Amino acid sequence: MNTYLNINNLVKKFGSFTALSDISLQINQGEFICFLGPSGCGKTTLLRAIAGLDLATSGCILQDGKDTTFLPPEKRDFGIVFQSYALFPNLTVAENISVGLHNQGKSVAEAVDIVNHWLGIIGLESSAPKYPNQLSGGQQQRVALARALALSPGLLLLDEPLSALDAQVRTHLREEIRSLQRKLGITTIMVTHDQEEALAMADRIVVMNHGVIEQVGTPQEIYDKPASRFVAEFVGNMNFIASSVISDDQIRIAETLLPKPKRELTRGDMFDLAVRPEDIEFSNDSQAIPVQIKSMEFQGTYVRTECQLVGNMNGSMIKVDVPIRDVRKLELANGEFRRISYSDDFSHTFPRKNNKKSTQAVGI
Numbered sequence: 001m002n003t004y005l006n007i008n009n010l011v012k013k014f015g016s017f018t019a020l021s022d023i024s025l026q027i028n029q030g031e032f033i034c035f036l037g038p039s040g041c042g043k044t045t046l047l048r049a050i051a052g053l054d055l056a057t058s059g060c061i062l063q064d065g066k067d068t069t070f071l072p073p074e075k076r077d078f079g080i081v082f083q084s085y086a087l088f089p090n091l092t093v094a095e096n097i098s099v100g101l102h103n104q105g106k107s108v109a110e111a112v113d114i115v116n117h118w119l120g121i122i123g124l125e126s127s128a129p130k131y132p133n134q135l136s137g138g139q140q141q142r143v144a145l146a147r148a149l150a151l152s153p154g155l156l157l158l159d160e161p162l163s164a165l166d167a168q169v170r171t172h173l174r175e176e177i178r179s180l181q182r183k184l185g186i187t188t189i190m191v192t193h194d195q196e197e198a199l200a201m202a203d204r205i206v207v208m209n210h211g212v213i214e215q216v217g218t219p220q221e222i223y224d225k226p227a228s229r230f231v232a233e234f235v236g237n238m239n240f241i242a243s244s245v246i247s248d249d250q251i252r253i254a255e256t257l258l259p260k261p262k263r264e265l266t267r268g269d270m271f272d273l274a275v276r277p278e279d280i281e282f283s284n285d286s287q288a289i290p291v292q293i294k295s296m297e298f299q300g301t302y303v304r305t306e307c308q309l310v311g312n313m314n315g316s317m318i319k320v321d322v323p324i325r326d327v328r329k330l331e332l333a334n335g336e337f338r339r340i341s342y343s344d345d346f347s348h349t350f351p352r353k354n355n356k357k358s359t360q361a362v363g364i
């Protein structure tokens with residue numbers, strides 16, 4: 001695959017504060033990449049460095065083989081869409097889309113053709129003479145997208161483009177953006193703090209925290225094989241169950257002894273066993289872990305139960321998601337004592353956060 005954007009050892013400082021610390025990342029031609037992370041992790045700063053809106057302190061950025069690290073934005077080849085629609089309020093929809101085209105030296109006739117083409121793609125042909133304040137948020141964001149794409153950039157940058165929209169419009173527009181991006185084959189980077197959005201849209205997700213990259217991977221890799229405790233905590237739901245290694249082949253969770261996972265764990269280690277709620281099941285196996293069901297919440301396609309480990313009644317809850325068709329078979333009820341099990345293939349181990357000697361279960 002061709003690398004389109006090559007970011008090497010990028011550092012960005014604001015005074016003495018390091019917003020980006022030694023970021024290296026390769027993005028392939030045509031990929032849809034999401035920068036995902038909590039507020040303040042540096043994702044917008046990285047996007048702005050790529051756009052030239054904030055210059056990097058050190059490191060380099062190559063776009064299509066050309067060093068763009070210190071080029072001003074107007075010398076770079078990208079289109080950008082911001083969270084706030086950033087349309088010119090005094091220009092019509094058609095004029096908003098054509099602004100950059102005139103700057104690019106297109107004739108009036110060429111610009112009209114291009115504008116009509118994009119109005120057709122975003123389904124707003126009849127809105128050409130309207131002003132931005134006569135459009136809904138979703139429509140304005142479509143116009144902003146058309147304006148960015150009308151210039152045929154090599155790179156599309158999207159800075160939380162959906163976060164100001166209501167849930168239904170957001171889901172609809174994310175499908176539209178993704179299918180348009182696939183059709184055009186344009187390399188795209190989207191900043192988001194919404195993990196669902198990233199999991200649904202991205203070819204690869206770059207998970208960031210405190211100015212560093214924690215993990216780069218496909219949505220499935222990020223979800224199934226979180227590379228760090230931070231990723232495991234940030235993406236999806238995860239139980240962290242306090243465990244300890246008591247012998248060469250056994251671990252202990254509360255009062256239950258279980259086979260030791262086939263991982264680098266040695267006798268005496270205290271660790272958290274991380275398991276997603278959907279990867280735990282209620283089991284009739286007498287070796288499984290005894291719990292008491294403390295709450296049940298109907299969630300449509302599944303029921304989320306919160307369970308407490310028997311023998312550790314002060315510990316935090318373990319969440320178990322039961323598919324609705326199993327709920328009927330299992331006849332679960334609040335307050336009941338049951339057993340739960342998990343598979344080693346769908347569990348992870350992380351060093352105990354506050355490495356105290358304890359058998360308390362830590363749920364999220």
Ligand SMILES: Nc1ncnc2c1ncn2[C@@H]1O[C@H](COP(=O)(O)OP(=O)(O)OP(=O)(O)O)[C@@H](O)[C@H]1O
Pocket residue numbers: 014017019037038039040041042043044045046193
């Ligand atoms: N111009 C600036 N001057 C000083 N500090 C800044 C500046 N811009 C960003 N920062 C700091 O750099 C860090 C990263 O900011 P950034 O906007 O990249 O975060 P983010 O991950 O995009 O968060 P959010 O989702 O809240 O926008 C933050 O701590 C922020 O306060």
